[in-house]
Amino acid sequence: MxxxxxxxxxxxxxxxxxxxxxxxxxxxxxxxxxxxxxxxxxxxxxxxxxxxxxxxxxxxxxxxxxxxxxxxxxxxxxxxxxxxxxxxxxxxAKKPHVIDKITNHLVANPSQMRVASKVLRFTQNTGLMRLAGQLVPSLNKPIALLSNLQKTQTWREFYPAHSTNSSVTKKGKVSLFLGCISSAFDAETVRASVFVLNRLGFDVHIPLAQSCCGGLARQQGDAEQAKKTIAKNQAAFNSTLPVMTLASGCGAGLHDYTNLVVKDISHFLVNCDWSNINIAPLARDIVVHDPCTLRNVQKSHTSVYDLLNKIPQIKVNALSGNNQCCGGAGAYMLNQPEMADSLLNDKVSSLKKQKATLLATSNIGCALYIAAGLRAQNMAIEVVHPVTIIAKQLGYTDSLDCGSLHSNSLT
Ligand code: SF4
Ligand code: SF4
Missing domain, CATH: 1.10.1060.10 (Alpha-helical ferredoxin)
Structure with a gap:
């Protein structure tokens, strides 16, 4: 500040x-x-x-x-x-609304965020969430973002390089930043990331004392709360290890406000040694959305294309209009719905024109928002993190405990 x-x-x-x-x-x-x-x-x-x-x-x-x-x-x-x-x-900044206060508290306390995610999943599975939307229409927008909530996961502090394959040669060690929203609502991307890092020979450390990157608090103008979460992360991470970020929104916050060595995971992976790594071919066209934080702050967006292009037979195309925000922008999608929806419609139109069936994006906020926009238009386009795509081509089977490589590639 x-x-x-x-x-x-x-x-x-x-x-x-x-x-x-x-x-x-x-x-x-x-x-x-x-x-x-x-x-x-x-x-x-x-x-x-x-x-x-x-x-x-x-x-x-x-x-x-x-x-x-x-x-x-x-x-x-x-x-x-x-x-x-x-x-x-x-x-x-105005005095925070009660919803803002609850959100800030949850993102700063990952274990409580996991409990909240479980509760939300229960309300979704039992139809209570839909009922809540009928009773309080203002809840429909956040509810639309949370379709198909995944099962929550508790993380271990350490995933050794050989956990996916005993013949892996250890090449180094890294730390992993979970991200409050990714960890609670997109555990698959976290699992896939650990899998790929292990497969390439990296021990993965997940400091459990880590907190939110402070992005949401900063956006609400709550400088004190943002400072607290940054201090927590600064203390939790070993400053000598590179810190992998999966969501570029988190990466940008840590990049700007800590002195940790922060690396977007695609950027880190693309610079690793891939010799002797067998990648299953994927004969599909993939469209890539560049999150603003990856493009304008971490400046690592080209690594996503380079990483995906390692997959034999794949065709990787940029989403047209990638230099414009999707409108998600953290809580912006909820606080500025008119502008946010107008920007989202531009993305949906581009995806329609490009006849996309699979969209890769490195930011959970963009992924949730674009996926909600696609569902609203009944467009069957999968939205996934690029690392999940490459993980599947390496044999990732949606479980970190698999001892051998199985064929579960995208088709
Ligand atoms: S591009 Fe020009 S107008 Fe825009 S912030 Fe920079 S100096 Fe100012
Ligand atoms: S909305 Fe405009 S002014 Fe604000 S950060 Fe983006 S480009 Fe800059």
Whole structure:
């Protein structure tokens, strides 16, 4: 977070060239300068200098920003827009709503998040969730995101390199960041990641004292809560080991706010030694969605294509319009439904045009949101993490306890 003087200094580095404007989804949609990066920077500067008040209109323009940071990636002057917007959000944060408080508490406490996930699964399986949506229509949007909840999993602290195959030669060790949402709602991606890392010769350490990356709290302007979760992670992880992140949203938060060696898992894997690794062919077209955090913050999006292209016979294509956010953006999909849905519709249209049947994306938030958009349109497109695809071609069978490689590849 920046102090007032730092906000002014950072904003002064913006020369108002406007080169970021064509990259901004909200400016593209509204056409308003106040919804552009340049306009928002000027507003933040004016508020810091006490020239304009931080009133509701100012807050609206700050809230409508997706924090996608396309502008930051495009800026020739290297203006740190991410730091500016995080600080601006903290400055206009309202007292958290009870739902925000519960969410923040759960994401900061993984064991309680797992319990909540079990309860949600129970309500889903028994029809109570649908009933809740009928009684309280405002719950329908979050409910739509949580279709087909997976069984929760308790993680061990250590998965040795040879756990998937006794003939694996150990090449090193890594830590794994679970991510509060991935761990609770997409355990398969976590299992698949451990499988691939083990298969390539890496011991995987999962520090159980780890916490959320702080992304949701930062988005709500709760700087204190974000700081607490970051401090927990800083203490939980061994700073000498590379920390694998599976969701690029988490990767971006840890990259910006810790001094840990944070690596997006696809980027790490693509640079590993793949000699003597047998990858089953997959004769399918795969469309790849680039999450903003992977593209604009971790800047590792090309690794996903390189990783998937290791699979014989695969055809990997970029989703058209990949430089634009899907509208998910953490809690944005719930708090700014109009803009979020408009951006989601663009993705769904692109997928329709490209006749996609399988979509790979490295961020759980994007995956949940796009999958919900596809279900709403009755479009049968699988949405999976790229590492899950490669894991299946390596013989992953959705269980970490399998002692041998079985053929369970995608067909
Ligand atoms: S590209 Fe950078 S310097 Fe130019 S207007 Fe945007 S933020 Fe300012
Ligand atoms: S972060 Fe994204 S939405 Fe916000 S100003 Fe930059 S480009 Fe626009």
């Amino acid at each position: 920046l102090n007032t003087q730092q906000i002014i200094q950072e904003a002064d580095r913006c020369v108002a060239c406007g080169l970021c404007l064509p990259h901004c989804p909200t400016y593209h949609k509204t056409g308003s300068e106040a919804d552009s990066p340049r306009g928002r920077i000027q507003l933040m500067s004016a508020v810091a200098r006490e020239i304009v008040p931080a009133n509701d209109r100012y807050k609206q323009h700050i809230d409508l920003c997706l924090s996608c940071r396309s502008c930051e990636a495009a800026c020739p002057n290297g203006v740190r827009y991410g730091a500016l917007i995080d600080t601006a959000r903290a400055g206009v």
